[in-house]
Amino acid sequence: TQLLEQSPQFLSIQEGENLTVYCNSSSVFSSLQWYRQEPGEGPVLLVTVVTGGEVKKLKRLTFQFGDARKDSSLHITAAQPGDTGLYLCAGLFWAGGTSYGKLTFGQGTILTVHP
Amino acid sequence: DAGVIQSPRHEVTEMGQEVTLRCKPISGHDYLFWYRQTMMRGLELLIYFNNNVPIDDSGMPEDRFSAKMPNASFSTLKIQPSEPRDSAVYFCASSLGPGAGAFFGQGTRLTVV
Numbered sequence: 001t002q003l004l005e006q007s008p009q010f011l012s013i014q015e016g017e018n019l020t021v022y023c024n025s026s027s028v029f030s031s032l033q034w035y036r037q038e039p040g041e042g043p044v045l046l047v048t049v050v051t052g053g054e055v056k057k058l059k060r061l062t063f064q065f066g067d068a069r070k071d072s073s074l075h076i077t078a079a080q081p082g083d084t085g086l087y088l089c090a091g092l093f094w095a096g097g098t099s100y101g102k103l104t105f106g107q108g109t110i111l112t113v114h115p
Numbered sequence: 116d117a118g119v120i121q122s123p124r125h126e127v128t129e130m131g132q133e134v135t136l137r138c139k140p141i142s143g144h145d146y147l148f149w150y151r152q153t154m155m156r157g158l159e160l161l162i163y164f165n166n167n168v169p170i171d172d173s174g175m176p177e178d179r180f181s182a183k184m185p186n187a188s189f190s191t192l193k194i195q196p197s198e199p200r201d202s203a204v205y206f207c208a209s210s211l212g213p214g215a216g217a218f219f220g221q222g223t224r225l226t227v228v
Binding site: 030031033040041042043044045048050088090092101102103104105106107108 | 119146148150157158159160163165170171206208210212213214215216217218219220221222
């Protein structure tokens with residue numbers, strides 16, 4: 001079983017601060033995705049990274065994929081209360097045979113941004 | 116497109132009863148996933164289908180759980196008999212392919228009393 005470890009589990013910050021969330025695994029990802037989930041809703045895809053060392057930006061969010069494709073980070077600049085939510089990383093691992101679509105999620109980071 | 120549609124949104128049932136959760140994926144998406152989310156275990160993959168065929172069901176907890184996808188626009192997850200420990204939010208998601216990103220439904224909150 002492939003495990004994705006996210007840290008920290010909880011993050012409580014003030015509006016305007018910066019933060020970084022980490023996602024690590026002992027296995028190599030085919031690709032890695034970041035999602036954001038709000039209470040009562042399903043996760044919503046933010047970004048997909050595929051190439052080792054890749055960096056993608058989405059407004060104030062910066063996503064980085066490790067060179068060895070075993071880790072990733074999400075950095076938020078000048079956090080706002082609207083960024084509050086559960087942030088999930090998900091890795092696509094090739095499980096052998098025909099099971100190449102197995103999307104496995106980390107435990108998530110609960111972010112609270114106080115005004 | 117209306118997105119992934121799940122029904123019911125909420126289900127309360129008594130232990131021992133059969134429960135059926137339903138999902139309509141986004142048209143044209145070849146992959147369909149069933150996940151279960153709890154505070155303790157997070158988001159767990161139960162089973163996924165490719166072109167209506169079950170590919171990996173290693174996450175299905177036990178024989179009480181079964182999933183079907185009779186056609187490209189419909190899937191069910193059945194629990195029979197249900198137990199209190201099955202209480203969770205069950206999500207269905209669909210995607211165009213591996214690595215394409217999954218689109219989730221709003222989930223079914225199941226409570227077994």
